Amino acid sequence: MNARTSGRRPYRNDRRAEAAAGTRAAILDAALSLFVEHGYAKVTIGDIARRAGTAVPTVYASTGGKAAIMTVLMNRGVDDPVVEKTLDEVRAATDARAAIEAMAHGVRLDYERHLEIIQVMITAAAVERGVEEELHRVAAVYRRALGVLPERLAELGALRPGLSHERATDILWFLFGLPSWRLFVAERDWPWDETERWLAEQAAAALLAGPDGH
The missing domain is CATH 1.10.357 (Tetracycline Repressor; domain 2)
Structure with a gap:
């Protein structure tokens, strides 16, 4: 049982990491497009979350606030x-x-x-x-x-x-x-x-x- 479980865990971790990376990329792309369209000052984290199709807490957890996103x-x-x-x-x-x-x-x-x-x-x-x-x-x-x-x-x-x-x-x-x-x-x-x-x-x-x- 332990061997089978440990054998599955890396796969699940890889899938989780891939999903997190995809979400982060979507957030960054959404932020850039919004910054270009409306200007950095006018864009909110809520705007970025809606464009990326995710939640505001996910944006903060994945990339941080606007300044952190801009740094990346x-x-x-x-x-x-x-x-x-x-x-x-x-x-x-x-x-x-x-x-x-x-x-x-x-x-x-x-x-x-x-x-x-x-x-x-x-x-x-x-x-x-x-x-x-x-x-x-x-x-x-x-x-x-x-x-x-x-x-x-x-x-x-x-x-x-x-x-x-x-x-x-x-x-x-x-x-x-x-x-x-x-x-x-x-x-x-x-x-x-x-x-x-x-x-x-x-x-x-x-x-x-x-x-x-x-």
Whole structure:
């Protein structure tokens, strides 16, 4: 009896875990769609529960309150596999422009996949202290990731003389940071491909040594 019971328990636990994961995913998707449609400030936990087809206590138990939900959504971009893939490509690049293009393309893919979340988190940060703090943390992680590019350019001997790693990262943050893609793509309707090419060109012009070594 005990052997049979113990044999069934992992199966039941797996089914329970799958159900919980499905509920959590439904809640997160419902929250994001509501945030996009109505704005973060106007959406309630009750709204999210109704859209997800579950109860309010289930939302709190599965994901927490609105700020906690927003934190999970924000980290989708940070945790996207494209981030590590892009950094690996930058570190492996043997040509300076190829390194810049790899970074530009990877950042573009991450933003393209998560643009709705980016737009929501910027507006949410203005009304929720917890979201604002998480946005600063995400921005710091992202800025450190951008810093991999000037490190590689310096290793290749291609970084503009006199340009420090910190200053080069500042330039990349200005060009590839959260506001730039949102401005060009979401507000000015630039195509993603054109935006990627233009930003990569500006990064190359700002970071690379010229033909005369300057």
